[in-house]
């Protein structure tokens with residue numbers, strides 16, 4: 536879709552909904568956080584458009600407008616390809632992504648009435664560091680809408696420096712790969728406060744000063760790592776701070792990101808290349824049932 540789609544006949548830019556991509560390790564609380572976001576946005580009378588991209592989730596505590604499980608049977612995929620759970624999830628997402636243009640079409644019909652599109656993802660975060668489907672999803676979304684990664688962290692399980700560092704490295708690799716504004720969402724603060732993490736991150740004073748002097752694209756992305764919020768998906772604490780961070784992140788998207796990289800022709804070429812690289816033609820015909828994306832509620 537060209538950016539012209541967002542201008543009406545009087546050339547006034549139309550408002551675009553912000554995509555919030557919830558990414559995080561298994562068990563970090565993405566789905567619970569999605570539920571909290573959904574409830575919060577409903578309570579302020581701004582119901583979001585909801586996408587579930589986790590084919591293996593057994594129970595969704597919210598209603599999704601588009602649910603990957605309506606299109607791909609993850610257990611069937613595991614059987615057909617003789618895969619374990621991780622491979623099954625990855626392959627299911629790859630199959631679904633071949634039809635992501637249909638997802639974008641559904642979204643574009645509703646986009647003018649929306650402020651947020653919230654997306655739940657599987658806990659296999661390597662999807663967003665190396666798999667083609669992760670790149671297609673983030674690139675396709677970001678080519679059309681302001682797109683922010685909400686990286687959900689299990690705060691109580693991140694209190695040892697080694698685990699903290701390893702989780703931050705994952706976050707960095709997703710940041711570098713997606714090149715999207717990033718919010719570190721320290722979840723489960725009802726159990727352990729995230730203050731220790733903020734302290735550890737802000738100790739790098741000289742590192743941050745050096746970053747601020749550097750106006751390069753990567754540096755501004757790294758600075759966006761400073762958007763840190765503590766929330767509890769269970770109690771709802773921290774939601775106002777989260778949405779303030781989203782506003783900041785959207786500004787980041789609009790200004791700091793290299794607009795040229797968002798040009799449709801380049802994206803289109805990139806997506807086509809990625810689709811080709813995936814070489815899913817054989818697998819999608821074997822799965823047989825991935826001709827259409829079935830929205831739960833359009």
Ligand SMILES: Nc1nc2c(ncn2[C@@H]2O[C@H](COP(=O)(O)OP(=O)(O)OP(=O)(O)O)[C@@H](O)[C@H]2O)c(=O)[nH]1
Pocket residue numbers: 559560561562563564565566567568589592657658659722723724725726766767768769770
């Ligand atoms: N105390 C507390 N528990 C939470 C919070 N958020 C999530 N949990 C719990 O953490 C566990 C995992 O939450 P999920 O939302 O299923 O996590 P997920 O990241 O979607 O998990 P996967 O689908 O496996 O990737 C559940 O038992 C939740 O109840 C929170 O803010 N506080």
